[in-house]
Amino acid sequence: MHRALRELGLLLLLAAVPALVAARWHPRRPGLATADVPSLSVTAAQSLAANQPVLWIDARREPDFAHAHIPGALQLNEDAWETLLPAVVAVWRPGQTVIVYCDTQSCNASREVAARLQRELPMKPVYVLEGGWAAWQRAPARTH
Amino acid sequence: MATRTRENPLIAAGRWLLAAIFASAGALKAWDPAATVQSLAHYHLLPAGLATWGGLYVPWLELAGAAALLTRGLRRGGWLLATLLSACFLVFTGSALLRGLDIDCGCFGTGPGVGHLPAMAALDAAMLLVSVLGLRAGIFGIRRSKS
Numbered sequence: 001m002h003r004a005l006r007e008l009g010l011l012l013l014l015a016a017v018p019a020l021v022a023a024r025w026h027p028r029r030p031g032l033a034t035a036d037v038p039s040l041s042v043t044a045a046q047s048l049a050a051n052q053p054v055l056w057i058d059a060r061r062e063p064d065f066a067h068a069h070i071p072g073a074l075q076l077n078e079d080a081w082e083t084l085l086p087a088v089v090a091v092w093r094p095g096q097t098v099i100v101y102c103d104t105q106s107c108n109a110s111r112e113v114a115a116r117l118q119r120e121l122p123m124k125p126v127y128v129l130e131g132g133w134a135a136w137q138r139a140p141a142r143t144h
Numbered sequence: 145m146a147t148r149t150r151e152n153p154l155i156a157a158g159r160w161l162l163a164a165i166f167a168s169a170g171a172l173k174a175w176d177p178a179a180t181v182q183s184l185a186h187y188h189l190l191p192a193g194l195a196t197w198g199g200l201y202v203p204w205l206e207l208a209g210a211a212a213l214l215t216r217g218l219r220r221g222g223w224l225l226a227t228l229l230s231a232c233f234l235v236f237t238g239s240a241l242l243r244g245l246d247i248d249c250g251c252f253g254t255g256p257g258v259g260h261l262p263a264m265a266a267l268d269a270a271m272l273l274v275s276v277l278g279l280r281a282g283i284f285g286i287r288r289s290k291s
Contacts, residue, residue, distance in 0.1 A: 006221070015208040022177055030199060
């Protein structure tokens with residue numbers, strides 16, 4: 001058993017090397033630098049939206065967006081970035097706050113989209129909605 | 145002195161089959177890490193950061209496991225890794241089924257109709273069974289041959 005464990009340790013180390021290379025150089029690597037994107041709670045986001053125009057971005061997939069979304073939200077995700085981005089850019093005004101959301105707290109799509117908006121356009125300020133669509137639905141005093 | 149015992153043909157067949165499954169699944173996932181991370185996130189079991197690293201690491205673990213199963217010197221580690229991976233996959237697919245999640249498994253990459261969850265959970269269970277049998281034969285079979 002000791003030898004099996006030693007071999008397992010070696011395999012874990014061997015697999016880590018290409019994984020780290022992929023994290024740095026793979027053309028379809030996930031955005032790892034998304035921790036810099038600030039987040040807002042649903043309450044804070046609602047307060048912000050009550051005082052200034054906010055551009056809501058829905059980073060979920062098409063069926064989820066079609067089923068229901070935050071009123072006024074535009075869809076934008078990595079799967080259809082080039083197709084959906086023009087509509088977002090057309091609506092966005094410089095300095096306008098952008099809040100991106102996906103399904104839940106554990107989904108990563110909103111952070112990916114928010115990081116890409118900051119990096120490529122650049123849009124600022126951009127926030128991620130804490131808890132995503134699930135938290136928005138649970139919030140008692142959401143605006144419509 | 146250790147004597148080399150002949151591998152059970154059924155275990156050998158299972159080893160090659162497992163290696164083929166892990167190699168194909170790992171290669172397809174490693175091809176598109178961003179999609180793999182998204183698939184992992186859809187299970188809602190890991191925080192976003194961990195899902196990101198998991199999506200990057202797991203495909204290469206599968207490929208390493210496949211290679212180890214086909215390499216005499218690393219075979220026992222390969223069985224152990226295959227057992228751990230299969231158990232993890234079964235926890236993910238099984239919990240998704242129990243929670244009624246309507247998601248693709250993401251086990252062999254992504255795309256319409258790829259990775260029907262119940263079928264993939266059954267495959268994970270079968271892989272776990274084969275891995276445990278192989279691990280048992282690989283470790284305890286050799287120990288018996290030494291005594």
